[in-house]
Amino acid sequence: MNDTPTPAGYTPFPAAGNISDQEREDLRRHGILLTSLEELYGWGRSNSIWPLQFGLACCAIEMIAAATARFDIARFGAEIFRPSPRQADLMIVSGTVTKKMAPQVVRLWNQMPEPKYCIAMGACAISGGPFKQGYNVLKGIDRFIPVDIYIPGCPPRPEALLHGLTQLQEKIRAERVSGPQAARHLQPDAASEFPVPDYGAHDLQPPSNPKLFTAHVLPRKA
Amino acid sequence: METLEQIRDRLLARFPAAKVELVTNPGTAAEHSLLLDAVFAPEVARFLRDDPALRLDYCSNVSGVDWPEKEIIDTVKKSVPDPAGGPAKVVEEKTKRIQPGYLEAVYHLYSMTLKHGPVVLRLRTGNRTDQVTLPSLTPVWRAADFQEREVFDLYGIIFSGHPDLRRILMWDEFKDHPMRKDYVSPDDFEWEPTPHGDVHERAKAHYPAPPPAATPTPEAKP
Numbered sequence: 414m415n416d417t418p419t420p421a422g423y424t425p426f427p428a429a430g431n432i433s434d435q436e437r438e439d440l441r442r443h444g445i446l447l448t449s450l451e452e453l454y455g456w457g458r459s460n461s462i463w464p465l466q467f468g469l470a471c472c473a474i475e476m477i478a479a480a481t482a483r484f485d486i487a488r489f490g491a492e493i494f495r496p497s498p499r500q501a502d503l504m505i506v507s508g509t510v511t512k513k514m515a516p517q518v519v520r521l522w523n524q525m526p527e528p529k530y531c532i533a534m535g536a537c538a539i540s541g542g543p544f545k546q547g548y549n550v551l552k553g554i555d556r557f558i559p560v561d562i563y564i565p566g567c568p569p570r571p572e573a574l575l576h577g578l579t580q581l582q583e584k585i586r587a588e589r590v591s592g593p594q595a596a597r598h599l600q601p602d603a604a605s606e607f608p609v610p611d612y613g614a615h616d617l618q619p620p621s622n623p624k625l626f627t628a629h630v631l632p633r634k635a
Numbered sequence: 636m637e638t639l640e641q642i643r644d645r646l647l648a649r650f651p652a653a654k655v656e657l658v659t660n661p662g663t664a665a666e667h668s669l670l671l672d673a674v675f676a677p678e679v680a681r682f683l684r685d686d687p688a689l690r691l692d693y694c695s696n697v698s699g700v701d702w703p704e705k706e707i708i709d710t711v712k713k714s715v716p717d718p719a720g721g722p723a724k725v726v727e728e729k730t731k732r733i734q735p736g737y738l739e740a741v742y743h744l745y746s747m748t749l750k751h752g753p754v755v756l757r758l759r760t761g762n763r764t765d766q767v768t769l770p771s772l773t774p775v776w777r778a779a780d781f782q783e784r785e786v787f788d789l790y791g792i793i794f795s796g797h798p799d800l801r802r803i804l805m806w807d808e809f810k811d812h813p814m815r816k817d818y819v820s821p822d823d824f825e826w827e828p829t830p831h832g833d834v835h836e837r838a839k840a841h842y843p844a845p846p847p848a849a850t851p852t853p854e855a856k857p
Binding site for chain 2: 476512513540545546547548549553612613614616620621628629630631632
Protein backbone atom coordinates (compact mmCIF):
# COMPACT_ATOMS: atom_id res chain seq x y z
CA MET A 414 0.00 0.00 0.00
CA ASN A 415 2.97 2.24 0.55
CA ASP A 416 3.91 3.21 -2.95
CA THR A 417 6.84 5.53 -2.33
CA PRO A 418 9.74 4.19 -4.35
CA THR A 419 12.75 2.96 -2.38
CA PRO A 420 16.08 4.08 -3.86
CA ALA A 421 18.98 1.67 -3.92
CA GLY A 422 20.95 1.55 -0.68
CA TYR A 423 18.13 3.01 1.33
CA THR A 424 17.12 1.07 4.44
CA PRO A 425 13.53 1.61 5.43
CA PHE A 426 12.25 2.08 8.94
CA PRO A 427 13.38 1.45 11.66
CA ALA A 428 17.04 2.00 10.88
CA ALA A 429 18.08 5.37 12.23
CA GLY A 430 21.51 6.61 13.06
CA ASN A 431 24.64 4.69 12.34
CA ILE A 432 23.96 1.45 14.17
CA SER A 433 22.24 -1.56 12.72
CA ASP A 434 18.82 -2.79 13.72
CA GLN A 435 20.40 -5.81 15.33
CA GLU A 436 22.67 -3.75 17.52
CA ARG A 437 19.84 -1.50 18.53
CA GLU A 438 17.63 -4.45 19.39
CA ASP A 439 20.44 -5.79 21.58
CA LEU A 440 20.64 -2.49 23.38
CA ARG A 441 16.87 -2.42 23.79
CA ARG A 442 16.96 -5.82 25.40
CA HIS A 443 19.38 -4.40 27.92
CA GLY A 444 17.04 -1.53 28.73
CA ILE A 445 18.75 1.13 26.64
CA LEU A 446 16.47 2.94 24.23
CA LEU A 447 18.08 4.70 21.33
CA THR A 448 16.13 6.75 18.90
CA SER A 449 16.44 9.62 16.53
CA LEU A 450 14.36 12.76 16.44
CA GLU A 451 12.99 11.64 13.14
CA GLU A 452 11.87 8.34 14.54
CA LEU A 453 10.39 9.93 17.63
CA TYR A 454 8.56 12.41 15.44
CA GLY A 455 7.12 9.64 13.29
CA TRP A 456 6.26 7.54 16.32
CA GLY A 457 4.42 10.40 17.93
CA ARG A 458 2.53 11.39 14.83
CA SER A 459 1.59 7.86 13.88
CA ASN A 460 0.10 7.13 17.29
CA SER A 461 -2.19 10.12 17.50
CA ILE A 462 -3.99 10.26 14.20
CA TRP A 463 -7.19 12.18 14.67
CA PRO A 464 -9.74 11.25 12.04
CA LEU A 465 -12.32 13.61 10.66
CA GLN A 466 -15.75 12.75 11.97
CA PHE A 467 -17.81 12.33 8.87
CA GLY A 468 -19.42 9.41 7.13
CA LEU A 469 -21.01 9.09 3.74
CA ALA A 470 -22.78 5.73 3.63
CA CYS A 471 -22.93 2.28 5.18
CA CYS A 472 -19.11 2.15 5.53
CA ALA A 473 -19.53 4.87 8.14
CA ILE A 474 -21.43 2.38 10.30
CA GLU A 475 -18.40 0.10 10.23
CA MET A 476 -16.19 3.07 11.03
CA ILE A 477 -18.39 3.81 14.03
CA ALA A 478 -18.18 0.16 15.04
CA ALA A 479 -14.39 0.39 14.84
CA ALA A 480 -14.56 3.20 17.39
CA THR A 481 -16.71 1.22 19.84
CA ALA A 482 -15.46 -0.93 22.71
CA ARG A 483 -15.42 -4.20 20.78
CA PHE A 484 -12.91 -3.10 18.17
CA ASP A 485 -11.62 -0.01 19.94
CA ILE A 486 -9.69 2.14 17.52
CA ALA A 487 -8.34 3.90 20.64
CA ARG A 488 -5.77 1.12 20.90
CA PHE A 489 -4.09 2.74 17.91
CA GLY A 490 -4.48 6.29 19.10
CA ALA A 491 -7.08 7.27 16.56
CA GLU A 492 -10.15 7.49 18.73
CA ILE A 493 -10.55 11.26 18.73
CA PHE A 494 -12.89 11.86 15.84
CA ARG A 495 -12.85 15.60 15.29
CA PRO A 496 -15.99 17.32 14.07
CA SER A 497 -13.92 20.04 12.40
CA PRO A 498 -11.54 19.59 9.48
CA ARG A 499 -9.23 22.15 11.09
CA GLN A 500 -8.41 19.70 13.87
CA ALA A 501 -8.23 16.48 11.87
CA ASP A 502 -5.22 14.60 10.49
CA LEU A 503 -7.00 11.83 8.67
CA MET A 504 -9.93 11.81 6.32
CA ILE A 505 -11.65 8.45 6.18
CA VAL A 506 -13.80 8.63 3.07
CA SER A 507 -16.25 6.05 4.30
CA GLY A 508 -18.80 5.29 1.66
CA THR A 509 -20.34 6.29 -1.64
CA VAL A 510 -19.22 9.69 -2.86
CA THR A 511 -22.02 11.02 -5.01
CA LYS A 512 -21.19 13.67 -7.55
CA LYS A 513 -23.31 16.07 -5.56
CA MET A 514 -21.22 15.39 -2.45
CA ALA A 515 -17.77 15.32 -4.10
CA PRO A 516 -17.14 19.11 -4.05
CA GLN A 517 -17.90 19.17 -0.34
CA VAL A 518 -15.49 16.31 0.31
CA VAL A 519 -12.74 18.09 -1.62
CA ARG A 520 -13.48 21.30 0.25
CA LEU A 521 -13.18 19.49 3.58
CA TRP A 522 -9.87 18.06 2.44
CA ASN A 523 -8.63 21.52 1.53
CA GLN A 524 -9.63 22.79 4.95
CA MET A 525 -7.58 20.16 6.77
CA PRO A 526 -4.15 21.36 7.86
CA GLU A 527 -0.99 19.48 6.94
CA PRO A 528 0.11 16.82 7.68
CA LYS A 529 -3.01 15.08 6.44
CA TYR A 530 -3.78 11.64 5.16
CA CYS A 531 -6.67 10.06 3.34
CA ILE A 532 -8.10 6.56 3.58
CA ALA A 533 -10.54 5.47 0.89
CA MET A 534 -12.73 3.01 2.74
CA GLY A 535 -14.82 0.56 0.79
CA ALA A 536 -15.49 -0.25 -2.83
CA CYS A 537 -17.49 2.95 -3.48
CA ALA A 538 -14.83 5.36 -2.25
CA ILE A 539 -12.19 3.47 -4.23
CA SER A 540 -13.97 3.09 -7.56
CA GLY A 541 -17.70 3.76 -7.29
CA GLY A 542 -18.31 0.15 -6.28
CA PRO A 543 -21.68 -1.27 -7.26
CA PHE A 544 -22.72 2.19 -8.48
CA LYS A 545 -19.73 2.50 -10.82
CA GLN A 546 -21.85 2.53 -13.96
CA GLY A 547 -24.41 4.93 -12.58
CA TYR A 548 -24.75 8.56 -13.52
CA ASN A 549 -24.58 10.11 -10.07
CA VAL A 550 -21.70 8.43 -8.24
CA LEU A 551 -18.10 9.50 -8.44
CA LYS A 552 -15.90 6.66 -9.65
CA GLY A 553 -13.41 6.89 -6.86
CA ILE A 554 -12.41 9.79 -4.64
CA ASP A 555 -8.84 9.53 -5.95
CA ARG A 556 -10.07 11.51 -8.95
CA PHE A 557 -10.02 14.62 -6.79
CA ILE A 558 -7.86 14.08 -3.70
CA PRO A 559 -4.73 11.98 -3.13
CA VAL A 560 -5.46 8.72 -1.32
CA ASP A 561 -2.86 7.07 0.92
CA ILE A 562 -4.58 3.83 1.82
CA TYR A 563 -7.26 1.90 -0.05
CA ILE A 564 -9.36 -0.50 2.02
CA PRO A 565 -11.41 -2.84 -0.16
CA GLY A 566 -14.66 -4.39 1.02
CA CYS A 567 -18.34 -3.72 0.80
CA PRO A 568 -18.29 -2.55 3.50
CA PRO A 569 -14.91 -3.45 5.03
CA ARG A 570 -15.18 -4.91 8.51
CA PRO A 571 -13.84 -2.85 11.42
CA GLU A 572 -10.80 -5.14 11.50
CA ALA A 573 -10.05 -4.12 7.91
CA LEU A 574 -10.25 -0.48 8.88
CA LEU A 575 -7.90 -1.12 11.79
CA HIS A 576 -5.54 -2.91 9.42
CA GLY A 577 -5.68 0.05 7.06
CA LEU A 578 -4.94 2.35 9.97
CA THR A 579 -1.90 0.34 11.03
CA GLN A 580 -0.70 0.39 7.44
CA LEU A 581 -1.06 4.15 7.48
CA GLN A 582 0.90 4.28 10.74
CA GLU A 583 3.70 2.33 9.10
CA LYS A 584 3.63 4.72 6.20
CA ILE A 585 3.84 7.71 8.54
CA ARG A 586 6.72 6.15 10.50
CA ALA A 587 8.60 5.56 7.26
CA GLU A 588 8.38 9.21 6.28
CA ARG A 589 11.58 11.22 6.65
CA VAL A 590 11.99 14.75 7.87
CA SER A 591 14.18 15.83 4.98
CA GLY A 592 15.64 14.54 1.77
CA PRO A 593 13.98 12.82 -1.13
CA GLN A 594 12.02 10.57 1.23
CA ALA A 595 10.61 13.54 3.11
CA ALA A 596 6.96 13.51 4.02
CA ARG A 597 4.63 15.13 1.51
CA HIS A 598 3.79 18.02 3.78
CA LEU A 599 7.50 18.85 4.17
CA GLN A 600 8.08 19.09 0.45
CA PRO A 601 7.64 22.71 -0.55
CA ASP A 602 6.36 21.98 -4.03
CA ALA A 603 3.82 19.31 -3.08
CA ALA A 604 0.24 20.45 -3.41
CA SER A 605 -1.86 20.66 -0.29
CA GLU A 606 -5.10 22.00 -1.70
CA PHE A 607 -6.88 20.75 -4.74
CA PRO A 608 -9.39 22.48 -7.01
CA VAL A 609 -12.99 21.94 -6.01
CA PRO A 610 -15.01 20.70 -8.99
CA ASP A 611 -17.98 22.72 -10.17
CA TYR A 612 -21.48 21.43 -10.77
CA GLY A 613 -21.85 21.22 -14.52
CA ALA A 614 -24.90 20.82 -16.70
CA HIS A 615 -24.32 17.09 -17.15
CA ASP A 616 -21.40 16.11 -14.91
CA LEU A 617 -18.86 17.58 -12.55
CA GLN A 618 -16.54 20.10 -14.18
CA PRO A 619 -13.86 18.87 -14.50
CA PRO A 620 -14.86 15.20 -14.05
CA SER A 621 -11.46 14.46 -12.51
CA ASN A 622 -8.29 16.28 -11.54
CA PRO A 623 -5.81 15.50 -14.33
CA LYS A 624 -2.87 16.20 -12.02
CA LEU A 625 -4.00 13.42 -9.71
CA PHE A 626 -5.86 10.98 -11.84
CA THR A 627 -4.92 9.52 -15.15
CA ALA A 628 -7.02 6.73 -16.50
CA HIS A 629 -5.16 3.48 -16.82
CA VAL A 630 -4.67 2.33 -20.35
CA LEU A 631 -6.05 -1.13 -20.68
CA PRO A 632 -4.95 -3.05 -23.75
CA ARG A 633 -7.81 -3.90 -26.02
CA LYS A 634 -7.91 -7.23 -27.70
CA ALA A 635 -7.98 -6.78 -31.43
CA MET B 636 -64.30 0.01 -0.11
CA GLU B 637 -66.14 0.68 -3.31
CA THR B 638 -64.76 -0.87 -6.45
CA LEU B 639 -62.79 1.29 -8.81
CA GLU B 640 -65.68 1.21 -11.29
CA GLN B 641 -68.02 2.60 -8.63
CA ILE B 642 -65.53 5.32 -7.75
CA ARG B 643 -65.17 6.21 -11.40
CA ASP B 644 -68.93 6.39 -11.90
CA ARG B 645 -69.33 8.58 -8.83
CA LEU B 646 -66.55 10.87 -10.04
CA LEU B 647 -68.14 11.15 -13.47
CA ALA B 648 -71.47 11.97 -11.86
CA ARG B 649 -69.85 14.59 -9.64
CA PHE B 650 -67.62 16.11 -12.34
CA PRO B 651 -69.47 15.69 -15.61
CA ALA B 652 -66.91 17.65 -17.61
CA ALA B 653 -63.96 15.59 -16.37
CA LYS B 654 -62.56 12.55 -18.08
CA VAL B 655 -61.95 9.60 -15.78
CA GLU B 656 -60.78 6.36 -17.30
CA LEU B 657 -60.18 2.99 -15.75
CA VAL B 658 -56.75 1.64 -16.67
CA THR B 659 -56.62 -2.08 -16.02
CA ASN B 660 -53.50 -3.91 -15.05
CA PRO B 661 -53.32 -7.26 -16.82
CA GLY B 662 -50.69 -8.63 -14.41
CA THR B 663 -51.35 -10.91 -11.46
CA ALA B 664 -51.33 -7.96 -9.09
CA ALA B 665 -54.37 -6.62 -10.96
CA GLU B 666 -53.79 -3.22 -9.45
CA HIS B 667 -56.09 -1.17 -11.62
CA SER B 668 -55.93 2.57 -11.64
CA LEU B 669 -57.88 5.68 -12.52
CA LEU B 670 -56.55 7.90 -15.27
CA LEU B 671 -57.54 11.45 -14.48
CA ASP B 672 -57.95 14.51 -16.59
CA ALA B 673 -55.06 16.79 -15.70
CA VAL B 674 -57.29 19.89 -15.57
CA PHE B 675 -59.70 18.42 -13.03
CA ALA B 676 -57.11 16.48 -11.06
CA PRO B 677 -56.89 18.82 -8.02
CA GLU B 678 -60.68 18.94 -7.66
CA VAL B 679 -61.01 15.19 -8.08
CA ALA B 680 -58.18 14.63 -5.61
CA ARG B 681 -59.82 16.88 -3.04
CA PHE B 682 -63.09 15.01 -3.53
CA LEU B 683 -61.37 11.64 -3.02
CA ARG B 684 -59.76 12.94 0.15
CA ASP B 685 -62.89 14.46 1.66
CA ASP B 686 -65.62 12.09 0.49
CA PRO B 687 -67.00 10.39 3.63
CA ALA B 688 -67.14 6.97 1.96
CA LEU B 689 -63.57 7.12 0.68
CA ARG B 690 -61.54 9.40 2.98
CA LEU B 691 -58.29 8.79 1.06
CA ASP B 692 -56.32 10.94 3.44
CA TYR B 693 -52.88 9.41 2.94
CA CYS B 694 -50.76 9.62 -0.21
CA SER B 695 -48.12 6.99 0.34
CA ASN B 696 -46.26 7.22 -2.89
CA VAL B 697 -45.77 9.32 -6.01
CA SER B 698 -43.95 7.74 -8.91
CA GLY B 699 -42.95 8.88 -12.33
CA VAL B 700 -43.16 6.78 -15.46
CA ASP B 701 -41.63 7.55 -18.81
CA TRP B 702 -43.47 6.14 -21.80
CA PRO B 703 -41.35 6.83 -24.87
CA GLU B 704 -42.75 6.96 -28.36
CA LYS B 705 -43.67 3.48 -29.42
CA GLU B 706 -44.18 1.96 -32.82
CA ILE B 707 -47.13 -0.43 -32.80
CA ILE B 708 -47.81 -2.84 -35.62
CA ASP B 709 -51.47 -3.78 -35.95
CA THR B 710 -52.18 -6.98 -37.75
CA VAL B 711 -55.61 -7.39 -39.30
CA LYS B 712 -56.67 -10.64 -40.96
CA LYS B 713 -58.75 -10.13 -44.04
CA SER B 714 -60.33 -12.65 -46.26
CA VAL B 715 -59.90 -11.74 -49.89
CA PRO B 716 -62.31 -13.42 -52.30
CA ASP B 717 -60.56 -15.19 -55.11
CA PRO B 718 -61.55 -13.55 -58.42
CA ALA B 719 -61.25 -16.96 -60.09
CA GLY B 720 -64.03 -18.25 -57.88
CA GLY B 721 -61.94 -20.44 -55.56
CA PRO B 722 -61.98 -20.35 -51.74
CA ALA B 723 -61.33 -16.94 -50.15
CA LYS B 724 -57.74 -16.28 -49.14
CA VAL B 725 -56.84 -14.97 -45.71
CA VAL B 726 -54.40 -12.11 -46.00
CA GLU B 727 -52.69 -10.42 -43.06
CA GLU B 728 -52.57 -6.68 -43.33
CA LYS B 729 -50.00 -4.91 -41.19
CA THR B 730 -50.31 -1.25 -40.40
CA LYS B 731 -47.78 0.70 -38.44
CA ARG B 732 -48.79 3.48 -36.15
CA ILE B 733 -46.76 5.60 -33.78
CA GLN B 734 -48.07 5.86 -30.28
CA PRO B 735 -46.85 9.22 -29.02
CA GLY B 736 -44.82 9.24 -25.85
CA TYR B 737 -45.84 10.86 -22.60
CA LEU B 738 -44.83 11.10 -18.98
CA GLU B 739 -46.97 9.83 -16.18
CA ALA B 740 -47.27 10.60 -12.49
CA VAL B 741 -48.77 7.83 -10.38
CA TYR B 742 -50.24 8.45 -6.93
CA HIS B 743 -50.98 5.67 -4.43
CA LEU B 744 -53.68 6.64 -1.97
CA TYR B 745 -54.81 4.99 1.24
CA SER B 746 -57.28 5.85 3.93
CA MET B 747 -55.97 5.95 7.46
CA THR B 748 -59.39 6.65 8.97
CA LEU B 749 -61.29 3.94 7.11
CA LYS B 750 -58.35 1.54 6.77
CA HIS B 751 -58.63 0.84 3.08
CA GLY B 752 -56.70 1.32 -0.08
CA PRO B 753 -54.83 1.58 -2.28
CA VAL B 754 -56.50 3.66 -4.94
CA VAL B 755 -54.08 4.41 -7.75
CA LEU B 756 -54.34 7.64 -9.72
CA ARG B 757 -52.53 8.40 -12.94
CA LEU B 758 -51.92 11.75 -14.57
CA ARG B 759 -50.46 11.98 -18.06
CA THR B 760 -48.66 14.81 -19.79
CA GLY B 761 -49.36 15.82 -23.35
CA ASN B 762 -45.96 14.73 -24.63
CA ARG B 763 -42.39 14.32 -23.42
CA THR B 764 -40.95 17.63 -24.59
CA ASP B 765 -42.94 20.83 -24.21
CA GLN B 766 -46.28 19.85 -22.66
CA VAL B 767 -44.91 18.38 -19.47
CA THR B 768 -46.91 20.37 -16.93
CA LEU B 769 -49.26 18.63 -14.53
CA PRO B 770 -51.15 20.12 -11.61
CA SER B 771 -49.46 19.48 -8.31
CA LEU B 772 -51.39 17.48 -5.73
CA THR B 773 -49.18 18.71 -2.88
CA PRO B 774 -51.88 21.22 -1.78
CA VAL B 775 -54.17 18.21 -1.33
CA TRP B 776 -51.71 15.76 0.21
CA ARG B 777 -48.71 17.37 1.89
CA ALA B 778 -46.86 14.06 1.67
CA ALA B 779 -46.52 14.46 -2.09
CA ASP B 780 -44.13 17.41 -1.67
CA PHE B 781 -40.72 15.71 -1.80
CA GLN B 782 -41.86 12.96 -4.11
CA GLU B 783 -43.19 15.38 -6.69
CA ARG B 784 -39.86 17.17 -6.48
CA GLU B 785 -38.13 13.87 -7.10
CA VAL B 786 -40.36 13.17 -10.12
CA PHE B 787 -39.57 16.67 -11.38
CA ASP B 788 -35.87 16.08 -10.86
CA LEU B 789 -35.61 12.67 -12.48
CA TYR B 790 -38.40 12.77 -15.10
CA GLY B 791 -38.88 16.45 -15.81
CA ILE B 792 -42.60 16.71 -15.08
CA ILE B 793 -43.35 20.27 -14.01
CA PHE B 794 -45.94 20.36 -11.23
CA SER B 795 -47.76 23.66 -11.37
CA GLY B 796 -48.93 24.84 -7.99
CA HIS B 797 -46.16 23.04 -6.12
CA PRO B 798 -44.98 25.23 -3.23
CA ASP B 799 -41.26 24.57 -3.70
CA LEU B 800 -40.44 22.91 -6.98
CA ARG B 801 -36.66 22.47 -7.03
CA ARG B 802 -34.40 19.55 -7.80
CA ILE B 803 -34.04 17.32 -4.79
CA LEU B 804 -31.43 14.69 -5.69
CA MET B 805 -29.30 16.23 -8.41
CA TRP B 806 -27.71 19.63 -8.14
CA ASP B 807 -29.54 22.75 -9.29
CA GLU B 808 -27.27 23.34 -12.28
CA PHE B 809 -28.00 19.87 -13.66
CA LYS B 810 -29.89 19.96 -16.95
CA ASP B 811 -30.93 16.36 -17.65
CA HIS B 812 -33.62 14.10 -16.29
CA PRO B 813 -31.73 10.87 -15.59
CA MET B 814 -34.64 8.44 -15.29
CA ARG B 815 -35.93 9.17 -18.76
CA LYS B 816 -35.45 6.34 -21.22
CA ASP B 817 -33.46 8.48 -23.64
CA TYR B 818 -31.07 9.87 -21.02
CA VAL B 819 -27.42 9.58 -21.98
CA SER B 820 -25.17 9.46 -18.92
CA PRO B 821 -21.78 11.21 -18.94
CA ASP B 822 -19.07 9.16 -20.57
CA ASP B 823 -16.66 8.48 -17.71
CA PHE B 824 -15.97 4.92 -18.74
CA GLU B 825 -12.29 5.57 -19.29
CA TRP B 826 -11.14 3.02 -16.77
CA GLU B 827 -13.16 -0.16 -16.39
CA PRO B 828 -11.10 -3.04 -15.03
CA THR B 829 -13.43 -5.82 -16.15
CA PRO B 830 -15.76 -4.35 -18.75
CA HIS B 831 -18.49 -6.52 -20.22
CA GLY B 832 -21.75 -6.05 -22.06
CA ASP B 833 -22.89 -2.48 -22.56
CA VAL B 834 -20.10 -1.20 -20.33
CA HIS B 835 -17.55 -2.88 -22.57
CA GLU B 836 -19.06 -1.22 -25.63
CA ARG B 837 -18.84 2.19 -24.00
CA ALA B 838 -15.40 1.61 -22.53
CA LYS B 839 -14.00 0.44 -25.86
CA ALA B 840 -13.97 3.98 -27.20
CA HIS B 841 -11.41 4.87 -24.54
CA TYR B 842 -9.13 1.90 -25.04
CA PRO B 843 -6.73 2.16 -27.94
CA ALA B 844 -6.38 -0.91 -30.06
CA PRO B 845 -3.02 -2.59 -29.38
CA PRO B 846 -0.13 -1.84 -31.71
CA PRO B 847 0.50 -4.81 -33.99
CA ALA B 848 3.67 -6.23 -32.40
CA ALA B 849 3.70 -4.79 -28.88
CA THR B 850 2.89 -7.02 -25.96
CA PRO B 851 0.43 -5.35 -23.62
CA THR B 852 1.60 -4.70 -20.08
CA PRO B 853 -1.24 -4.07 -17.67
CA GLU B 854 -0.46 -1.36 -15.16
CA ALA B 855 -1.02 -1.76 -11.45
CA LYS B 856 -3.21 0.70 -9.59
CA PRO B 857 -0.99 2.87 -7.43
